[in-house]
Amino acid sequence: MLTGKQKRYLRSLAHHLNPIFQVGKGGVNDHLITHIQEALEARELIKVTILNNCLEDREEVARELAEQSGAELVQKIGKIVVLYKESKENKSIELE
Template sequence: MQLRGKQKRFLRAQANHLQPLFSVGKDGLTDNWLAQLDGALDRRELIKVSILQNSDVTTDEVRELIEEKTSIQVVQVIGRVLVLFKVSANKDARELSSRVAEI
């Protein structure tokens, strides 16, 4: 699902109150980290990821890796925090994505 401007705006508003669930630290990005991120998005559909100060990767590198290796979409980048969205594979957990599809 390719997101339009109004859908991204809605998702940004929904993510405003969220705290980052995942962090990228000095170990950088691994396949295990991506698998955990994908699993968390299957349950929640919208999460924030923070990049710690001691991390060797930049925000752009994290964004490229996530978009390249997964079906996760980066909704917004705020400094060292990324807002990520993915339609859940579990039909019972698709509350947010069904609201996004209506927009």
């Protein structure tokens, strides 16, 4: 579980990132989760966009992405979700 201070720090790092995944009308599926897990291992911090044609609730999609990928939900603003998971091999972000 991340503290408020850690989340603020991660939000500041994520500000300049571009979203690398999109959740569309297919919703959250195993294929998407696998790719998100691989990206989190490589980058630790990623942004995901929830498209307008996604039929599920955005809050629910954000929660599902975090749970199924084993990541922490750092932030959800509008259609953008920020996820963090500490990398086992490519650790680059130091949290206090």
